[in-house]
Amino acid sequence: MSENKSNFKNIELFWNVQFIYELVLAQLELQSFDIDYKVSEDFRNFSVKEIPNLEHFLSRTAYFGSALSKSSLYKSITSKNITRSINQYLTHWFYPYKGKFHPQMIRALINYMRVKEGETILDPFIGSGTTALEAQLLGINCIGVDISEVCSLISQAKTMSIGSIEDIIYHHTEIEGKLGKIQSNQEEEIITKISQIINSIEEPEVRNFFKVSELIAHSDKMRRKKKDFRKSFLKNSAKMITSVSDYADLQEEHNLKLGKVDIYQGDSRELKLDSNSIDGIVSSPPYSIALDYIENDKHAHSALGHDIDVIRNDFIGVRGKGKDKISSYNEDMEKIYLEMDRVLKKGKYCVIIIGNARFNNEEIKTVEMTINQFKKIGYKLEKNIDKIIFGLYNIMQKENILIFKKES
Ligand SMILES: C[S@@+](CC[C@H](N)C(=O)[O-])C[C@H]1O[C@@H](n2cnc3c(N)ncnc32)[C@H](O)[C@@H]1O
Structure with a gap:
């Protein structure tokens, strides 16, 4: 028994796992990678003897942050x-x-x-x-x-924005410039202008990106009662750019x-x-x-x-x-x-x-x-x-x- 125990090494379950269905999925995940595991009575500590294809497991797991002292890709994601x-x-x-x-x-x-x-x-x-x-x-x-x-x-x-991030950044600066020149404070006029500018973008991925930012601004206006549509649109676009750039960085860092x-x-x-x-x-x-x-x-x-x-x-x-x-x-x-x-x-x-x-x-x-x-x-x-x-x-x-x- 003691010999058996020492053969087992810990693998780290993500701290945010809290529901029974997640624990079920975590165990099914181990089974799908043919991993023989033990789990403690409180279901927090998982241990394994070996992992047949460690690199593969680390690149795919959803519920484990590390295994055999190596971090999983999902932790970085x-x-x-x-x-x-x-x-x-x-x-x-x-x-x-x-x-x-x-x-x-x-x-x-x-x-x-x-x-x-x-x-x-x-x-x-x-x-x-x-x-x-x-x-x-x-x-x-x-x-x-x-x-x-x-x-x-x-x-x-x-x-799809990840493939066009440079164009998106370029258009964001352009749009910001164009919107800065609008003197009107009439909300409807600004909304129409933003829509026109976006519709005139030729590249579909870039156009779709800004359309979604526009839809988020509409949602902010309706649900969160945000008053300044132009500000909300530009802020959403900037935040979205940060996330797409993060995605591009992740792809590069891990050669995905x-x-x-x-x-x-x-x-x-x-x-x-x-x-x-x-x-x-x-x-x-x-x-x-x-x-x-x-x-x-x-x-x-x-x-x-x-x-x-x-x-x-x-x-x-x-x-x-x-x-x-x-x-x-x-x-x-x-x-x-x-x-x-x-x-x-x-x-x-x-x-x-x-x-x-x-x-x-x-x-x-x-x-x-x-x-x-x-x-x-x-x-x-x-x-x-x-x-x-x-x-x-x-x-x-x-x-x-x-x-x-x-x-x-
Ligand atoms: C439960 S939601 C899917 C949510 C999704 N799993 C997610 O993570 O966002 C169901 C979706 O079915 C779509 N839908 C409704 N009727 C459809 C149809 N005839 N053909 C294709 N999609 C349809 C709705 O627009 C809605 O987006």
């Missing part, structure tokens, strides 16, 4: 953070999007799915782009789809080979992708009737010139009224799951993070519906992990991480 929120590192903070994934969880799930560098994962509800950035950091290609132009812009700005990212605005009920082309799927579908994505980002959709009532027709979970809303949701999700199945290769994983919402005091069994649907089309439910949710207490208290494997 998370240190590049200009916000006060530990999971909003690098460009993850761009735009205050409600219902974002926890990036650490996504990194661990990609590890669980055993997706390799150079392979491709899909998130058909890319939202604010969490999956895209995490895949990119792991050298994995990502295809992200979302019906919302706001979401596709945010996801692109988070992942980033994955390719392809984001498109579209309807996932009909994916524009080849059959059997995807090596893994991780996604959280719209939560039935729990969150009104259109209403939440009304100001941003309007700023991009969309009519809220028109785009609502294609957004899953918000179209229809009363019971119709729920049956349309179920129908739409069935279609999407069939599409995911069409594009996913056999033997690969599909991870769905979803919860049951309440409607008229009745629980809508979305989790059970999802499990049944996947079993019907030949998937095995390999894991079902409970995860609590903060901030949506009255409608949803928990969601489930459903890990399916495509068997036939």
